[in-house]
Amino acid sequence: MLEFHFSPFPVIETERLILDRVTESDIREVFELRSNPETMKYIPRPLVKNNEDALEHIKMIDEKIENNTGINWGIRLKDNPKLLGIIGFYRLLPENYHAEIGYMLSPDFHGRGIVPEAINVLINFGFKDLNLHSIEAVIDPENYASEKVLQKCGFVKEAHLREAEFWEGKFLDIVVYSLLNS
Numbered sequence: 001m002l003e004f005h006f007s008p009f010p011v012i013e014t015e016r017l018i019l020d021r022v023t024e025s026d027i028r029e030v031f032e033l034r035s036n037p038e039t040m041k042y043i044p045r046p047l048v049k050n051n052e053d054a055l056e057h058i059k060m061i062d063e064k065i066e067n068n069t070g071i072n073w074g075i076r077l078k079d080n081p082k083l084l085g086i087i088g089f090y091r092l093l094p095e096n097y098h099a100e101i102g103y104m105l106s107p108d109f110h111g112r113g114i115v116p117e118a119i120n121v122l123i124n125f126g127f128k129d130l131n132l133h134s135i136e137a138v139i140d141p142e143n144y145a146s147e148k149v150l151q152k153c154g155f156v157k158e159a160h161l162r163e164a165e166f167w168e169g170k171f172l173d174i175v176v177y178s179l180l181n182s
Contacts, residue, residue, distance in 0.1 A: 001095050002132075006065045006066075006151035007022030007065075010067065010096075012073065013078070014117050014118070014121050015117070017035065017077060017117055017121075019073035019076075019121065020059055021074070022061050022074040022083065022086060024058055027058065028067075028155060029082060029084075030048075030058055031048055031050075031054035032058055033104055033106060035047050035049065035053075036106075039107060040104075041144040042142065042146065044165060044172060049169070057140060066175060069092055070091060071089050073086070073087055073088055075103075075105065075118055084106050084108075084109050086103065087103035087104075087119070087122060088101070088102065088103075088122070090102045090134075095179045098136065099135050100136045101122060101174060102137070102138075103115055107126055110145070116153055117148075123135060125128035127181040133180065134178055134181065135178065136177065136179075137155060137176075137177045138175070138176055139175050140172070141173065150177045153179070154179055155178060155179045156174050156179070157175065157177055161174050161175075161176065
């Protein structure tokens with residue numbers, strides 16, 4: 001079985017991006033992301049309502065890192081320290097050499113290739129550094145932009161599960177994409 005250790009925190013760089021730790025100093029940007037109905041449209045989680053909710057989200061990210069049960073990075077441009085989004089392996093299954101990837105990006109930065117760039121570097125990190133065998137993404141079937149990004153990054157559609165999640169009084173479909181370390 002795999003064992004994960006995220007201390008020291010792994011900072012990852014790409015040509016344009018720095019993926020680093022989300023901290024309390026990012027509270028404003030976390031609030032902007034998690035309170036924005038457009039950003040959260042396809043993420044069945046409650047909108048944050050205030051800075052305290054945003055801080056709780058940051059604390060949840062920290063707890064997963066400290067417990068080695070998940071890891072999320074802040075997405076930033078190299079020439080600007082402002083948090084643009086969050087990406088990470090928010091569910092790790094070490095017994096199966098498996099992780100679930102999730103991401104969100106400020107709508108101001110959509111369509112610039114930022115998410116595929118970040119996903120590709122995390123695929124490499126997951127397979128080479130964490131020794132994962134598979135990475136999965138679970139998305140809303142109407143999130144066509146995310147579907148396109150996953151396909152561009154080599155993920156394959158594995159399943160469309162009908163009414164698999166219950167959120168705000170209704171059942172929601174989910175689509176599962178995966179990528180194997182082959």
